[in-house]
Amino acid sequence: MNVASRFPRHKPKPVDNRPHAVVIGAGVGGLATGALLGAKGYRVTIIDPLDEPGGRAYAHRQDGFTFDAGPTIITAPWLFEKLWHDCGGRLSDDVELRPNTPFYRVRFDDGTVFDYSGDRAAMEAQIARIEPRDVAGYRSFLDESRRIYEVAFEQLAHKPFHSLLFTAKTLAGLVRLGGYRSVYSVVSKHFKSDKLRTLFSFHPLLIGGNPFSATSFYCLIAHLEGKYGVHHAIGGTNVLVRGIASLVTRNGGQIRLNETVTEIETEGRRAKAVRLASGERIAADIVISNADPATTYGKLLKQHPRKRWTDAKLQRGDYSMSLFVWYFGTNRRYDDVLHHTMLFGPRYRGLLDDIFRNHRLADDFSLYLHRPTASDPSLAPPGGDAFYVLSPVPNLQSGTDWNEAAEIYRRKIEKRLEQTMLPGLSKSIVSSRIATPLDFRDRLLSWQGAAFALEPKLFQSAWFRPHNKSEELDNLFLCGAGTHPGAGLPGVVSSARIVADLVPDPASLPGGHWEGNGRGSAQ
Template structure:
């Protein structure tokens, strides 16, 4: 059975009908007739889980410390510019269309999604460019420019292998819970046959001889926090996923997508409490019973869903609980994703030669990744992802201006970078690199600027070690080995988001939410069970 065949979970009888495109008011207190779910974190995973649970008949309260819903997918608004704070690349749009359908809405009524063509423009350090797209003929022509002898055959072989991995790792596994070693062993056996024990780069290197092509077709794990030289080859599926479903942009930014999911929550009677921080998950024995906020307020719940980093869920929110699997020691021994340095800036002129999504590779590939993931030191060089949404969206910048963000992978806070003193120095180095490559005379035209370092990810987004994508997606930190969607530590506690199965990226966190929605008890059954328990106590 494929992902598409397992998607419909919601009961239309529970939907509160609100006209499409309208923002419903926050409802009052939860209906006592409904079982109550508290969702910790209003990231895309948490919002999606909340929307599905509300549509199924749960009373839902989402709690988040930020000023707007979205988590990493919220927006910074300043000086007339809109900067997406985190994810900017939307793939597998049908997952969102089905989410809207299951929650009583129509995706196109709330979100204006546009295809990006090409997907990315890639600049190599010698100044050559590659237009990366899902058009096979165009891709073969681009590949042949770099390696006219072996390139096209390598591309065809790689895309066929990517398709085979996709059909198992995504279509069969992405929305399945992995709570049983037996189930995991059976699933992984199929993936081992496909070479899941190998790294992404090793698979790519089997197909391509030219180093530029090896770089080009192996960088994708970096978009979800993985080192291409150690991320399991399962993530080779991304090439086929993009080719099949495309790369898209939500007008207004990815934050508009998050806002749309938040409205699904509200339309189905859920509440979203912003500017509130969960301090502790309340427990009785081995059951989660609610949360306590930093203000001291307690919110009782029949189930708790955590969209927080699992290291924070277990290591901080459940610090009082003796844990059997996710102990402080195990959390500390995990391998975590890299950190990110993000510079958001607006310019007083437009750079119309710059594409929507650009990858700007530096002089090193493996050496730079070793510095980031293993030596954990801030290197003198970098590779960059440059996002220019104003190329297609006039709403994100004042007239005649451009809105940008540039992202540089850096070590997480397990490294020794002193961001308090180095952040602006690093920003100025990136500015010079952009001036030399794609944005001439940039310094004279900057009119708005802000930065985010791994410290911001730790303090603002509550990411363990400031890692931008939680646990690194290695083989023994995937599927069963990743924090489970149904907690191993507590009954009535569920986890979704980048740090749990199936992993980071918008498709991954949405699938994690759907897994949670399929694991929680039916609300009618749960309410009846509670009534029986109370009757027995009486």
């Protein structure tokens, strides 16, 4: 018998000669960009230092609990439906999104509770109980939020601001929208009650902004939530992440985990390759960075002569606050606690001044409490609850020694939760872990441990933010929270779409690749 017929030789895997796009970082922005570029015809390699994709949207699994590490509020679900459609799939085949009603519960320091929803009648009834005169203000605020949304989101969120000419053309409209005002100043124009001013201005904190300095464009969030609702993914946001990752691999892309990019190699104004911590060099036709722009320019391009994003400019930037996050599981259920709860402390402006301006860790805090098992009990063992509680804190400019401060701070939060929302908490905890600004710096490679890159102020937004098409290299592109349009799940998915529109059509590249660059093979 012919031996070769019994053991046929495997045919060699065909060489993939498509132009090579290397994506640094497997956060939601990087994954979405990789998926869109794969659908466009690129060979895609995504590289990330973590052991699972997701970046800030990573998931911790321990003791039978699943804890989403970061984003939990899903707005504008149509952005994900379109992402799946453009990559040849259907969102509903991979992810089940369900609405939250109400969106979240707000608890003020004096015990006043407000259920925030898209039900205008219910909202107006609650507003009237706090300040009857502010019902009219609520209506006028929603009208202004809609006008801002129609320009800042519908017209501009998906457009790149790398052109000064385009910026100049849109400037008049942006001025008419009042982008020079802060979110808090716009809200204060409509509401007289301090409680309601707090209630309708806190949203920028969800994307790293200070309501007292974030551009009023972020007032659009009120209309966005009202129009599309607030949703969660069954199984957690990590299921959404896994779904986007599958879009990458379905089109032949590769996601390499536990690998860290240490340098982008350049020649003139072109990125030639990325270098890994292992020493491996991966050649690329285009490079997309989902990393923090300050890390991209200050570390990965440290050897490249930069004209705009110099070390001095990076150091002068105002970076977002960081976060202290405590993930914990209990052996009992708290069925009166909703999926999302905001707990405001005794101070608002003073606390935000300490976080953003004074860079001081204050004794008081405001908290976001996430209880996904309110909607999806599968995330905890039977009879238990999964939680995380998030506290905005200063980034590492504060000088806080988190190795010493973390457990003290956690205990203060535990005590506050036990007094307000979760009676008997200390005796019910069966699983616990924390994340501090050190984790954002060391694990997520964020500049100064900032949780959301540059703070979204007027002169750090749009054209003033690091561009989606790099100013320093012709074939380097940026996606994610640190570039336009900004942080939050809608923002990072929009950044991916901008990049996918900016990169050249792979079929149009000379010789099938960018100016003869070795077809992106690993070297």
